[in-house]
Amino acid sequence: MKVGIVGLGLIGGSMAIDIKRRGFADEIIGVESDPVNAAAAVKIGLADRVTGLQECLEQSDIVVLSVPVGAALKMLPEVLDAFSRMKAEDKVVIDVCSTKEHLTRAVKYHPCRSQYVATHPMAGTEYSGPWAAMSGLFDGNVCILCDSEESSPKAVRKVEQLYDVLNMRAIYMNSSNHDVHTAYVSHISHITSFALAQTVLDKEKDEKHIFDLASGGFSSTVRLAKSSPDMWTPILVQNRDNVLRVMDTYIEKMQSFRKAIEESDEDAIRELIEDANRIRRIIR
Amino acid sequence: MKVGIVGLGLIGGSMAIDIKRRGFADEIIGVESDPVNAAAAVKIGLADRVTGLQECLEQSDIVVLSVPVGAALKMLPEVLDAFSRMKAEDKVVIDVCSTKEHLTRAVKYHPCRSQYVATHPMAGTEYSGPWAAMSGLFDGNVCILCDSEESSPKAVRKVEQLYDVLNMRAIYMNSSNHDVHTAYVSHISHITSFALAQTVLDKEKDEKHIFDLASGGFSSTVRLAKSSPDMWTPILVQNRDNVLRVMDTYIEKMQSFRKAIEESDEDAIRELIEDANRIRRIIR
Numbered sequence: 001m002k003v004g005i006v007g008l009g010l011i012g013g014s015m016a017i018d019i020k021r022r023g024f025a026d027e028i029i030g031v032e033s034d035p036v037n038a039a040a041a042v043k044i045g046l047a048d049r050v051t052g053l054q055e056c057l058e059q060s061d062i063v064v065l066s067v068p069v070g071a072a073l074k075m076l077p078e079v080l081d082a083f084s085r086m087k088a089e090d091k092v093v094i095d096v097c098s099t100k101e102h103l104t105r106a107v108k109y110h111p112c113r114s115q116y117v118a119t120h121p122m123a124g125t126e127y128s129g130p131w132a133a134m135s136g137l138f139d140g141n142v143c144i145l146c147d148s149e150e151s152s153p154k155a156v157r158k159v160e161q162l163y164d165v166l167n168m169r170a171i172y173m174n175s176s177n178h179d180v181h182t183a184y185v186s187h188i189s190h191i192t193s194f195a196l197a198q199t200v201l202d203k204e205k206d207e208k209h210i211f212d213l214a215s216g217g218f219s220s221t222v223r224l225a226k227s228s229p230d231m232w233t234p235i236l237v238q239n240r241d242n243v244l245r246v247m248d249t250y251i252e253k254m255q256s257f258r259k260a261i262e263e264s265d266e267d268a269i270r271e272l273i274e275d276a277n278r279i280r281r282i283i284r
Numbered sequence: 285m286k287v288g289i290v291g292l293g294l295i296g297g298s299m300a301i302d303i304k305r306r307g308f309a310d311e312i313i314g315v316e317s318d319p320v321n322a323a324a325a326v327k328i329g330l331a332d333r334v335t336g337l338q339e340c341l342e343q344s345d346i347v348v349l350s351v352p353v354g355a356a357l358k359m360l361p362e363v364l365d366a367f368s369r370m371k372a373e374d375k376v377v378i379d380v381c382s383t384k385e386h387l388t389r390a391v392k393y394h395p396c397r398s399q400y401v402a403t404h405p406m407a408g409t410e411y412s413g414p415w416a417a418m419s420g421l422f423d424g425n426v427c428i429l430c431d432s433e434e435s436s437p438k439a440v441r442k443v444e445q446l447y448d449v450l451n452m453r454a455i456y457m458n459s460s461n462h463d464v465h466t467a468y469v470s471h472i473s474h475i476t477s478f479a480l481a482q483t484v485l486d487k488e489k490d491e492k493h494i495f496d497l498a499s500g501g502f503s504s505t506v507r508l509a510k511s512s513p514d515m516w517t518p519i520l521v522q523n524r525d526n527v528l529r530v531m532d533t534y535i536e537k538m539q540s541f542r543k544a545i546e547e548s549d550e551d552a553i554r555e556l557i558e559d560a561n562r563i564r565r566i567i568r
Contacts, residue, residue: 221476282491
């Protein structure tokens with residue numbers, strides 16, 4: 001199997017490593033618009049070769065769009081157009097983006113829609129670029145397949161095999177629910193981390209203090225604030241309405257804490273913390 | 285050296301393990317008001333024996349108050365009173381609490397003030413109780429010594445040796461600065477985590493979804509939300525003014541994000557994320 005990977009960053013690169021190493025792909029054909037990243041990806045060995053998009057589409061059995069969601073939105077119809085022109089009915093394209101409604105809507109009536117499988121492997125680190133790629137990134141995590149009834153069963157099966165090789169557990173959801181749930185569980189955590197980093201950098205003028213005191217839990221809470229603006233700007237715009245709703249609830253919770261602390265109301269503070277502690281049941 | 289540890293939870297218990305194992309203490313004399321925790325601490329081997337407070341004070345060379353800061357505020361003057369009654373000029377007491385101004389103010393004019401060293405080892409996990417104690421908890425982290433000029437040089441030296449055995453790097457600060465900096469870097473991260481947990485639990489009614497999607501960065505951001513209300517309620521009350529100031533800045537940052545997202549203003553979102561990304565310079 002030849003797998004084309006468009007975007008050899010953290011996600012695309014990590015996928016390339018493990019599907020090649022574990023025998024799912026015989027050859028990885030990379031596409032990478034940034035020349036430095038392209039050279040690095042070849043040097044590191046993420047791709048067997050780097051080509052233009054057209055050549056990659058012609059030669060790959062599966063194409064993985066692992067680019068920020070704004071770019072994916074532009075490329076996905078072009079890829080399906082190319083499949084149509086090539087009469088390549090067995091080729092499959094997947095995306096790995098964090099928002100799904102805009103993407104699936106953009107190709108809903110495309111004659112080759114059934115060759116597209118919308119996927120979201122829930123894995124990552126706060127780093128990006130080919131240097132950040134690593135083996136095992138996906139192992140043990142969940143991959144969401146969206147609107148899979150709109151893809152051909154054959155395409156879905158192929159993609160399930162790919163994620164099985166990555167040791168991911170597939171779950172199924174429609175795009176609209178996907179975007180709601182990722183706003184609740186993933187997107188909001190990034191925003192709270194960004195705001196936390198900004199706050200601490202603003203208030204604490206002495207970087208040495210931040211470094212010294214970071215072991216008090218700060219570094220894990222702020223980890224996501226290192227995430228890439230290229231990736232996160234389009235996610236937050238595309239998932240705007242869901243994200244705003246969860247932000248409003250979050251700001252209300254902060255205000256309740258603020259009020260309880262301002263009033264030195266120990267009972268109220270304790271109740272709020274105990275309410276938050278319910279998360280222990282779910283996250284080990 | 286006999287070390288008395290009052291409160292055999294995460295911090296006291298972890299300290300007990302390593303100062304005994306590494307030869308700083310010949311004997312650990314524990315005090316633990318909760319009978320279940322006391323029995324567990326002996327069974328796990330955190331303390332050689334568990335006694336009443338009075339017996340512990342009589343027999344220990346150094347006494348560690350590792351109880352929540354509300355309890356420490358009550359006990360610290362009692363310990364110094366006991367030292368005074370015993371004419372035990374060589375005994376030393378330390379606390380390990382996360383706020384310092386109230387504590388140091390409470391004993392500022394105590395005749396035995398110089399036998400007290402205010403310390404804050406910046407280490408911990410989100411778990412609590414004797415079961416959470418572990419070897420190596422403090423290794424490589426910072427310990428803040430507050431107002432050390434008000435302690436006798438001999439007492440300070442003894443305490444520096446203790447933290448050196450725990451592989452901690454000592455830094456020195458006055459109590460008031462300590463409380464400002466910990467509000468900025470540590471206390472705010474706990475509040476943002478508590479509010480995040482509450483938000484996700486409120487919005488996401490299906491716990492299975494939280495579990496499945498948590499690998500998207502949520503679990504590290506929400507980790508601190510498992511922290512104990514017994515420990516955190518008094519910290520937030522005692523450090524109220526500093527905490528409120530940093531919360532206000534934080535809520536402003538969240539509002540800026542909210543506005544940029546509401547307006548789908550990609551440039552503004554990108555700028556906010558890039559501003560947050562400055563944290564990369566400081567936290568690896």
